[in-house]
Amino acid sequence: MTNTPQQTEHTMATVSSLSPVLQAERRAWSYWFVDGLSNLLTGALCQLLAGAFLWIAFHPHTRSPLIIGAAGLVLVVYFAVFFRLRQTLEWLKSRITYPRTGYTAAPSFTEDNNAGRQPGLTMLALSSVGERETVQRVKEDLDVKRRTWFFVAVLAAEIISTVLIRNDWICGFAGVAMGVGIWLVTRNDERMSWVVALGLPFAGIYMFIFPTSRPRVMRAGFFLAGTGLVLLFMGAIALVRYLRRNPVARA
């Protein structure tokens, strides 16, 4: 088997840049979110939890076995889905995503088989474009971790402040602050949708409707409902876009 000069030139161009490997890795990673199902499911979980909170808020003194049973059932369903989120998503994807655009497992999802994998990729980085890009890649990984922690910390602060601080403006302020903060740290990250940055201020402002005279559990419930709506909206947009772009593949 021989290679034409064009083939060799093409191969050299491919190898002289790290981008094909990293691009493929990033595409594999973002493939999990391409159909919006993870956002839809997380949004649905938020709604479920919000429903339980609001149920308790609207029936604070009821000891009816029916209400207690229903609240318990909601919590059981919530935790059942929450702890089997990955399996539930796989089940949905096997019906919606895999028949359309195929299946791939991003590296981070298969840690069991991952022994020696990262050094391999690092070696590829070194061998292809040199240390500068490798350092860049490590920096990006650190940035992702930092952003994730920032997101978790802000979300926790927001939930605690809306429950503890009895002020009509706190939810709106927290929502706007969180939206601006998330936009600031994720503005260069294509994996973060603009709907999140816009949706969180919306969720906060939306809670102006529910003043502090309402019980804390009710405010938390409405906040979760608002956040869940944002996630559902974001997931629905992604799913519709995905379904329109990818009709079922024919064998």
Place this chain on the structure above:
Amino acid sequence: MSTALQDLATLDRVIHEPARLAIMTVLCAAEEADFLYLRRECGLTQGNLSSHLARLEEAGYVKIEKTFKGKYPLTICRLLRSGRTAFEGYLQKMRAVGASIR
């Protein structure tokens, strides 16, 4: 002829073919991928992908497995350790050749 250029002759020809190089790149980046995903990512026809995958499997670089995700049948392809090593070696050689040409 310099050593780097002599290395060109010893390149792994199984990987050097553009379609197989694309397949190896995708499989190196993802832990595993099914036939449809590979076909879309690499822009290959079904027959083309089949034959190239068979060649890579024959060389011991790729493992092909038929399985199910729910009710959906999948032909999953994984890069074996030998395949990863060969791919890394190939890239190193190409880099050396590239440097010598410049």
